[in-house]
Amino acid sequence: MAEERLPAGPASARVAALLESAPRFASPPGLERMERLAAALGHPERRLAVVHVAGTNGKGSTAAMLAAILAAAGRRVALFTSPHLVAWEERIRLDGRPVDGGALAAALEAVGRADRRARRPGERPLLQSELLTAAAWWLAAEAGVDWLVQETGLGGSFDPTNAVEAPRAVAWTPIHLDHTRLLGRTVGAIGRDKAGIAKPGALAVSAGQRPSARAALEEAVAAAGGRLRLAGRDFLVRRRRLLDRFARGDGLGGVAFDYRGPGWRLRDVRVALVGAHQAENAATAVALAEGLAERGERLGPEEVRAGLARVRWPGRLEPFLEGGRIWILDGAHNPHAARALARWLAGCGGAEWTLLAVGIEKDVNGVVRALAPAGGRLLPLGGGWGGFDFHPAGRLARLWREAGRGGALEAAASPEEAFRRLRALAAPGERLLVAGSLHLVGAIRPLLLAAAAPLGRGRRAVLDDAAQFHVAHP
DSSP states (O other): OOOOOOOOSHHHHHHHHHHHTSOSOOSSOOSHHHHHHHHHTTOGGGGSEEEEEEOSSSHHHHHHHHHHHHHHTTOOEEEEOSOOSSOGGGGEEETTEEOOHHHHHHHHHHHHHHHHHHOOTTOOOOOHHHHHHHHHHHHHHHHTOSEEEEEOSSOSTTSGGGGOSOOSEEEEOOOOSOSHHHHOSSHHHHHHHHGGGOOTTOEEEEOOOOHHHHHHHHHHHHHTTOOOEEBTTTBEEEEEEEEOSSSTTOOTTEEEEEEEOSSOEEEEEEESSOSTHHHHHHHHHHHHHHHHHHTTOOOOHHHHHHHHHHOOOTTSSEEEEETTEEEEEOOOOSHHHHHHHHHHHHHTTOOSEEEEOOBTTSOHHHHHHHHGGGSOEEEEBOEEETTEEEOOHHHHHHHHHHHSSSOBOOOBSSHHHHHHHHHHHOOTTOEEEEESOHHHHHHHHHHHHHHOOOOBTTBEEEEOTTOOEEEEOO
C-alpha cells in the first residue's frame, strides 16, 4: 500500500486556472447548451453505460460503492462526483484513480474548442459544472471504459449530468432540505427537481424517502414508463452493526448488514466505510446491482461483497491516527448529514474536540444543534478563506455553547492554524472531529497525510491509495 500522492505541478495549475475562471451559476437553468455541447463533442456519453445518482446526502458514497461493485466484476469504470477535497482531478476517477492533470487539462481544452463551434452569438461562457461534466464524458469515452457512474452536482432536472439521454439506471439517495434558494423550499419541491433524472427504460432505485419526496419520485418514474424499486418496500436492510478497528466500541472499521431484495438474500455484507448510515447507502448500491443483474449484467453476490469490502470514499467519516490522537473527518454540511454523524459520534462516546466551519448558505443552527451535544470543546473557523465564505466564528461559538455541554475556544484564523492548535491541545487517545464543510475537510486532510506518525510497539501507520487509515505490522 502506498501513500496517496496529491496532484501538483503545471498541469494541475492549468486545470485550476481553466475551471476557476468559469462561472458557477447561470439563470435561467436549462440543458439545451449542454445538449449542443455533447453533439459538438460527438456524443461521448452515448458510448458509455451510465448510472445516474441524485439525492441530498450519500450520493457520492453510493456512486463509489456501485463503481467498486462493477470494478470487482471486471468492468472498467469511470466515476464522476463532486465536490473535490483537494484537487479538481479527484472528481473524475478512471479505474479507481483520479484522472491525470495533463489529461484533464487536455479534455477541458477539447471541450472549450467544441463549445466555440457550438456556441451561439452572445451566449454566456460554459459553467464550471458544464465544463467538468463534458470533460468527464470525453475522458471516459476516450479511455474506453465500460461504465460511467455519475452523480448530479446540484438538483437533478437541470444539472448538466442530466443531458444523458438513456442511462441504464437512475438512483436517489435520501432527499432533504439543502440548496433551498435554488431547488425549492420544501422536501416535495426538491424531490420534484431531483426526480427529473428519471428516464424511459432506466432501472430506477431509491433509498427510503419522506412521503413528499417519495411521491415525486414515484410519479416521475411512472411517467417514464417504469416502476420505482424502493428501500423498505422492495429491498430491506437487516441486522445492521458497526465494526471495530482501533478500540472496542469505536466502530471505526466499517459497517455490516444483511440485505434482502426481490431475489437476493445476502448475509453479513461488509462495507469498508464508517457509519451506520452507510448500510443504507450500500443497500441502494446493492439494489442497483441486483436490478442490473436481472437485466443481464454479469453481477452477483460475490462481486457485491468484493466491491463493498474495497470501497473507499475519503472525507466521509474518515478516521486517521496521528500522534496517538484519533481524527475523524466528515464533511457533514447540512442538518440531515450532521444528525447522521451525531448518532455515530454519540454511539462511540463522543469527541473531546471539534473543528467546525459552516458555509454561509447552510443551515448553521441545524448543523450545530446536531453536533454540539457530543462534540466536546469547539474550535470555530469562520469568515472567508479558500475562496469561500463561512458563518462567523462568533456565531458558531454562541450556538455551540447554547446547544452543547462543551465550551468554545478563541476562533482560528485559518485551517492550518486550527490544525496546529488542536495538535497542541489534544492528548493521545482523544478524538478530534473535523466537520461542517467538505472544504474544511479538504484543507485539513493533506495536513494529516503529511503528519502521520509511527504508532510504536512495532506498528506503523500506513495509508493506502485512497488514504484510508490502517494499522499494519511490519
